[in-house]
Amino acid sequence: MKLPHTFTKQAIIRRSVRIDDNAGSADFPYNNTGRPLMKLLRWALCFLLALTLLVAIALQFAPDIEPWPIAPEVPPAKPGEVSLTFLGTSTLLITDGKTHLLTDGYFSRVSIPRLFTPISPNRERIDEALALAGIDALDAIPVLHSHFDHVMDSGIVAQITGAQVLGSSSTAMVARGSGLEEKRITTVQTHHPYRFGDFTLYFVPAGHVPLPGIIENWTGKGEITEPVTPPSLLGAWEEGQSYGLVVEHPAGTILIQGSAGMQPGELDRYQADYALLASASLGKQSEAYQQAFMDETASAVGAHTVIPVHWDDFFRKLEPDVRPLPWMLDNLDASFHALADRHHGDFVVLKPFRPFTLTPPAAPATAPLPQGQSPVSPAPAAPPPGASDDANN
Numbered sequence: 001m002k003l004p005h006t007f008t009k010q011a012i013i014r015r016s017v018r019i020d021d022n023a024g025s026a027d028f029p030y031n032n033t034g035r036p037l038m039k040l041l042r043w044a045l046c047f048l049l050a051l052t053l054l055v056a057i058a059l060q061f062a063p064d065i066e067p068w069p070i071a072p073e074v075p076p077a078k079p080g081e082v083s084l085t086f087l088g089t090s091t092l093l094i095t096d097g098k099t100h101l102l103t104d105g106y107f108s109r110v111s112i113p114r115l116f117t118p119i120s121p122n123r124e125r126i127d128e129a130l131a132l133a134g135i136d137a138l139d140a141i142p143v144l145h146s147h148f149d150h151v152m153d154s155g156i157v158a159q160i161t162g163a164q165v166l167g168s169s170s171t172a173m174v175a176r177g178s179g180l181e182e183k184r185i186t187t188v189q190t191h192h193p194y195r196f197g198d199f200t201l202y203f204v205p206a207g208h209v210p211l212p213g214i215i216e217n218w219t220g221k222g223e224i225t226e227p228v229t230p231p232s233l234l235g236a237w238e239e240g241q242s243y244g245l246v247v248e249h250p251a252g253t254i255l256i257q258g259s260a261g262m263q264p265g266e267l268d269r270y271q272a273d274y275a276l277l278a279s280a281s282l283g284k285q286s287e288a289y290q291q292a293f294m295d296e297t298a299s300a301v302g303a304h305t306v307i308p309v310h311w312d313d314f315f316r317k318l319e320p321d322v323r324p325l326p327w328m329l330d331n332l333d334a335s336f337h338a339l340a341d342r343h344h345g346d347f348v349v350l351k352p353f354r355p356f357t358l359t360p361p362a363a364p365a366t367a368p369l370p371q372g373q374s375p376v377s378p379a380p381a382a383p384p385p386g387a388s389d390d391a392n393n
């Protein structure tokens with residue numbers, strides 16, 4: 001049977017083509033509204049993809065650490081000497097062979113893309129780093145502030161090694177959230193001596209290096225008031241109180257500043273032979289800031305040697321040949337010059353997992369001091385009433 005022309009296949013196709021042709025015309029205003037929006041979204045997506053690709057490429061390029069004076073490998077420390085091992089960021093193993101301290105203890109080193117998702121400690125990386133550093137037991141983990149790249153693993157590392165965690169009330173909340181028992185958590189008081197073997201630790205009020213506003217808001221500058229139970233978004237690990245840490249020992253005294261920030265006058269009462277200073281973002285600060293930072297840290301304690309810390313790319317796994325932060329995030333040379341050029345003494349870089357032995361302070365040339373006094377002893381403020389001298393009690 002022959003169909004009328006109106007119903008033939010060709011006629012139907014022709015009609016539908018005509019309808020499509022008209023879709024963008026003024027006859028079809030309702031079909032048209034979504035199109036510019038879709039176009040815009042497509043452009044935005046392309047732009048975001050291109051930007052992500054460019055950032056990913058830019059993050060592959062990092063400065064070279066080799067032109068800087070790197071401490072050579074040394075024979076193992078003798079009994080009574082203090083050795084220092086840099087383990088990335090401001091994580092440092094400090095030991096005299098009997099007592100073992102580890103600042104911060106951050107080994108998870110979350111990658112940049114994962115920072116946009118909930119994060120947790122990486123047990124495999126923690127175990128690997130502890131094994132490579134030869135750490136099986138620790139006495140104390142003093143935490144310098146509570147951003148994720150300092151405190152996130154400290155409770156887990158304490159559980160593995162039997163250590164006491166010491167730090168701000170924010171740090172205590174992180175340790176609680178990791179399941180560490182209460183008696184192994186010490187909320188510290190500033191300028192108060194905490195003794196572990198022959199080491200005495202003083203937590204000194206400090207500041208944090210200024211960061212761009214958007215990063216400061218993202219990483220958090222406030223206090224942590226609830227236990228942090230990972231996985232959590234990065235902002236859960238707020239800064240809390242930042243400290244400089246003075247670690248006193250008869251074989252040498254060190255100052256560790258976990259971020260390039262300071263509080264004027266706080267370190268004036270201390271003496272230290274070595275100043276381990278965070279360098280990240282220091283090169284981006286003004287000349288006046290850089291000078292004030294050195295005046296209030298290395299110069300305030302009279303350190304003969306400055307050792308930079310927190311210069312490594314902590315978004316990658318810790319390796320013995322760890323690379324510096326990518327150019328995009330920090331200019332290593334500018335940050336190191338800010339320290340080295342303002343210091344009238346030695347400037348030495350430590351490679352991860354390579355112990356460095358402190359040179360014991362020279363014996364005083366003058367008459368011996370009265371009993372009970374030491375030339376390296378700071379004169380801390382009187383301890384607050386009721387404070388314990390021993391954090392293990």
Ligand SMILES: [Zn+2]
Nearest residue numbers: 145147208259
């Ligand atoms: Zn920080």
